[in-house]
Amino acid sequence: MSNKKTKTVKWGEEPKLGMLDALYLPAIVSGLATAVRHAVSGKPTTRQYPEVEPEIPPNYRGVHRLNRDEQGRVKCVACYMCQTACPANCIEIIAAPAPKDDPHWKDRDKYPATFTIDELRCIYCGMCEEACPVDAIELTSVYDLTGLTRKEMVFDKEKLLSVFDETVKTGKDPVRTNRGTLGPASEEAPTGRQGPPPPGRGKHG
């Protein structure tokens, strides 16, 4: 045979057992020493949760919020992008034409008459946020969402806006590290701006 194989099976060798290993006692003593060292170190890594809150990273995907623009109106333009993108089917929007005769709404065509998110059905994937062309919907770092009934976990527009008010007040604005360029409808992104996103969102209109 021309193709002579020189490489064969290589067996691993067990390390030799020393007398001290066979005596067990040194290993036991060192194990005990480790246990005692940790026991007396007095530096627990436990966080006393309700009293000490964890530091949630700003790009955490928690409860949603609906952003407001500068005039305090809901920023959402009721384009249904988020509802279409949502894999869990938990967003429900009913759009309505913006009241043209109201001076407050005269520069807008459409707005969400109702906007509900079933927070129990949501899988917090962030697709809605990615889909939104005007950055109107965002996932905040609010993580301790609880409720006594299923009904109260279905957030309507007012509730979502109030989440926005609260998070802005406490300075817990979400930051997405990988947001990329915003759509043309968003007033935050000057057209054609490329490159890395700003570290924080700064203003929220």
Place this chain on the structure above:
Amino acid sequence: MLKTLINELVEKWPELWPILAAIAVILAVVPFLGLYMTFIERKLAAYVQDRVGPNRVGPFGLLQAVADGLKIFLKEQIIPDHVYTVLYFLAPTLSLMTAMFALVVMPFGPVPTNYTGGFRFIVAPGIDIGILMMIAISSLSAYGIIVGGWASNNKYSMYGAIRSCAQFISYEIPLGLSIIGVIAVAGSLNIEHIVDAQSKSIWDWNIFWQPLALLIFFTSALAETNRLPFDLPECEQELVGGFHTEYSGIKFVLFFLAEYTHIVTVSFLTALLFFGGWSCPGIPSPSTPEGASLTYMLLGLLVLVLKVSCVVALIMLLRWALPRFRFDQLMGLAWKGLIPLALVNLIGVAIVLSLDLPKHLLVVTAVLPVIAAYYSATQFNASMAKLNSERSVLSKSRAMSYE
């Protein structure tokens, strides 16, 4: 009829009340201790693992044990369809009963060897087969586990029970052999006498001339209590919960209490047999007139409790220091390690006693494990070398066949 009984009782009352009081103490203390041992164990485990442990109920979480106890009393009684009902109910009771029964002959405080009247820290003072009875009774607790495993009618419980049975039988032998030396020198099976024999000076404590026996006794005792590193009957990774898989609520607690009672028993035995029990330099023995005073009695009690808590703490720390044995290693340790060592130790004691040599010569038995370790290491390395050479021959022949 009733009258004679009452008369009898009144007549016997001076002898009767100390016994009843001691029984009451044991019955009251054991469940309490069991509850608080779980708490201490959880706390200790937490500290070793850099955690905080239970700290919500009461100051420092001290009421956690009470809360746990209450919760478990209120738990639903689940009886699986497939169990043998009578045995299923019998097993936990049997387990706890034997564990508590072993405490009858155990002094839990200083006991004078002349057994003067009044309250004594023992239920049955002056039992001449004390230690023998204790070991006999506590090994009966294997029945609780085996019956529980069998009655559960579940293969994991059964495996746990069988393992426990094998473990009990194996470790009973070194356990018994290791204390024969102690018994032989004290000349009595009576635990109070064994402690009294150690009370003259600190150098009379049995650890100073029977270090090997202590090692063997402690190891076997750990195995008897099914504690880590010997908790194979209930290792959760292999056997779900072991013999108590099917048990819940109060029946589970009985098993649990039995286990902790065993730990207490073993710790007491270690302190009594090897660390001089309630004797401590500066405290006169309770058998002497001045040592029988209340102050010295209470001091003795304190000393004993301190020693026992040290042993308990060691047992609990060992849990986090050592991994679990493999079953063949477990058996190998008992049959190939501890039993021969205990026998050699026994021969040493016999020689020393029959030639009237000073008993402290027996300290040299501490070298025996080193020799044994050397021997077993050489054996292991030799067998490994043989295996390796066989393998290299094998791989050479493989290389040939590739060509």
